[in-house]
Amino acid sequence: MEEFQRTVRLLYTGRSKQARRFRYGLIAFDAMSIVYFIATAALPVSPLTTGLNTVLGILILLDFSARLWISENRGRELRRIYTLADAIVVASLLLAPLFSENLAFLRILRGLRLIHSYHLLRDLRRESLFFRQHEDAVLAAVNLIVFIFVTTSLVFVLAFDAHDGLAGYIDALYFTVATLTTTGFGDITLASPGGKLLSVFIMVVGVALFVQLARAIFQPSKIKYKCPECGLNRHDPDAIHCKHCGESLKIETTGSDGA
Structure with missing residues (x-):
């Protein structure tokens, strides 16, 4: 079980090509689910949409549970904005049949997961x-x-x-x-x-x-990069020294030609 947990953690947090592809796959799933939620927000409830919502709710719950399982600080993970949004979305999907009110508006919160993920931000900043x-x-x-x-x-x-x-x-x-x-x-x-x-x-x-x-x-x-000396976290894209303290910076870049 520990080996499986390590494998899952590497998929969610690692820097390998496989891990990046996995995370981008999750983001593609998030994007498609958001499009689905927006497209069906105005549609009447039917057995088909109820079934699809249940399947999506289970998939999102699995992702939610996996992130909590591998987290070293579950309390901090639960306080993240996209984690709270996912909890609300899962509840709105799986518990909707128990309520007479339309909970579709809550599902759009899934959009916060598209970008407010630390590891996705790290991947985008690097690539x-x-x-x-x-x-x-x-x-x-x-x-x-x-x-x-x-x-x-x-x-x-x-x-x-x-x-x-x-x-x-x-x-x-x-x-x-x-x-x-x-x-x-x-x-x-x-x-x-x-x-x-x-x-x-x-x-x-x-x-x-x-x-x-x-x-x-x-x-x-400006580019976000925390200076190791003074903590300034905003710098020019081509900065090699911190303007505040003069400390050398090692901002990750692909080069001026984008290669």
Whole structure:
């Protein structure tokens, strides 16, 4: 059993080509599951979707359990944002038949797993020059997109009937984006006290995430690398010395030609 645990740990944390392929395979699965959750958010519950949701819930639970099993600090692992998101997603998938409410909006949280994984971030920083130069913008964009679709699904569940289908979901997306950007056309509104509070939440949190994305896009590109001497963790892409203390830096790079 210890040998099997070591093998699993190497797949999740190792630097071999096999381990990287395994992790990228997981990310491909995450991406496909997110597309599925978004595509089915507006569809009525059927035996087929219930069965697919159960299978996805079991697969995500296996991944969730494996990461906890190999973790050296399970308490810290449980506090990670994508771990909490996975726990919520698994519960929404496996326990949905027990509830009359539509829990589809919770499943979009799976999007946080796409990028907020330490080992995925490490792989991308090492292998992608574009990601190293634009990491903050990529993370901010993922946060904003996840927020938009979670909120859209929540608005759809609260303000539209299940039989509204795709048209209703598009209206929910339209309302979310119009509220987030504070455009406020007023053609679609949530008139109840709860709806008004949700609108306020979308405006406050959405604008903050949008500003974070804009700042990440327009600020000078920096690479995350912690200086071993002073701890400064932002440096120019071609830096060989820390601007704060002068310590030599060994920022991983593929070279100027990307080879």
